[in-house]
Amino acid sequence: MQKSWRHRFHLPAVIGTIPMILVALGVFVIGIGFSVLWSFTSSKLFPTYDFVGLAQYRRLWADNRWLVSVNNIWFFGLMSITCNMVFGYLLAVFMDQRIRQEDLFRSIFLYPFAMSLIVTGLVWQWALDPNLGLQEALRNWGWSSFSFAPLVSAETALYALVVAGIWQGSGVTMAILLAGLRGIDEDIWKAARVDGIPTWRTHVSIVAPMMKGAFATAFVLQCVGVVRVYDLVIAMTGGGPGIATSMPAVYVIQLITVRQNVGQGMAGATMMLLPVLIVLAFSGILLWRRNRLREAGA
């Protein structure tokens, strides 16, 4: 027993990772624990331990602003993830044609991801600002009736966020999917050509299913980005016009810092954690089942 423990955990490695383990424990477990705990209290500006059961959750789900936020994140998430995947895959296929200057293109596509979302948001905000950006530029060039100001209209602001999200995220998706594409045996392509399968069909029916892992990685990255989307919204719209582009993270931060309602804010944070936990549990079960099947098969 002693020996196998020593065998599995080298002392230097354990010592080296202790700070990381402490940080992870402190930040994630303890932090999350307190968030959940306070979500059951009537905490206002400062946390208290006056437990009120599910009252904060009831108030949260009665708040129109929260409901709008939840709606927004679904829309933003579905749109930006779907488009990111599609664009990312198309870009990866384009890059996989062994084009010249591949490095240049890859840098261009990856560049938005290297920038902070605040910068991305500001750049897009400027570009779409009616008095600074595209609209003003085209009007100055003589198209005086041109009107394009998506950020000031409640109907279009969310679409502008989606576009910025795609611009920012499809490069990484491309990089991950390109690695997946490159990992596919060249003989598969040859076999499909001999079989007379059209290229698009080979992509859809053979290659994409083989890239499940790459797609899953890209998908998880995108999901994480969506759940915690905050800086992009703050930089581009501040959640406005009105509450049109509010998102759960924006809502929670505002509750805590502006409306000084820690209890309800923590209820919102806990609700944000829930889907992540569900997904984690789901993938955990899937993995466990697959391992068991493999062991049974072997």
Place this chain on the structure above:
Amino acid sequence: MAQNGTSVSIQDLSLSFGVVTVLETLNLDVAEGEFIVLLGPSGCGKSTLLNCIAGLLDVSEGSIFIKGKNVTWEEPKDRGIGMVFQSYALYPQMTVEKNLSFGLRVAGTPKDEIAKRIARAAEILQIEPLLQRKPAALSGGQRQRVAIGRALVRDVDVFLFDEPLSNLDAKLRAELRVEIKLLHRKLQNTMIYVTHDQIEAMTLADRIAVMKGGVIQQLDAPQTIYNRPVNRFVAGFLGSPAMNFIDGQAETGATAAFKTGNVSIPLARYAFDAAGNSSGPCVFGIRPEHVALGEAANAMPFAIDAAVEIVEPMGSDTLVWTKLGGQNFSFRVEAEKTLRNGEPIRIGFDPARASLFDSQSGNRM
């Protein structure tokens, strides 16, 4: 074998990748129903040639005819070929049945026709119990059988194999080799088979094309290639254990002989190539199994005394190393023969079975 007419004809084929020329004005005619093996070391352009025939690579120059039709610029699917790859290249997310049927379904073949062809292929290859499995649940040999099945259901004239057995272990390789031979006998299709394994080439081929550096060195029946290699490369590439090579001088005239050190091997019985009867530095080659020992050696046209240096028992027979004219020399004896290191022996052979190569060009003399 039904050999009427030409099945595949390659004319003045050249292929370059940028500045690297892999194949240069290559010509090859394959008769209908023939089993041709392209044999050569890694990187000699065998796969490149096969991919050109399949239409997976665009040729730089020359043309390819299949069944009399110029297919140089046809798509692979329209060439009437089926191909089997070293890595199997099965579609991993599909069951065996779907692997076999996918190409046909995309082509719009009627359902009952697909079912018929799959049933036939599955029966020939004995993969009926595997039809509902995914490739990951198959052994290497079963995967390769499915890959052959995928070529089979296409109902084509020409089968192309690119090192189909190289990923298998030795035992399976031997088994599947026999199966491919039986398959060829049954189907009577034209087959072009790429390998670097000389045993596969010798056992399977009607004719072997030995390649080196993108050039076909010799195209002949296996026995001819084995017994009368046209150059030193071919001689050394085929045969295991390898042919003995002894450097020396050829002397022609009334008493033609090969001389090395103080050894003189008479060449009166050696059948010189018409052009090759010349004197000068050359290499004398004789295969280990053509050397006789003891009494049998004395009956040979040439015999000499030697001493055992190393004995390598190989199970079915034993390889014995000695020296001839100061150079390493090996020969085979039955496994029952017990020889001790340093034991004096008498060895002999018939120079008619030898091969003589020019030292400079390496060509047969």
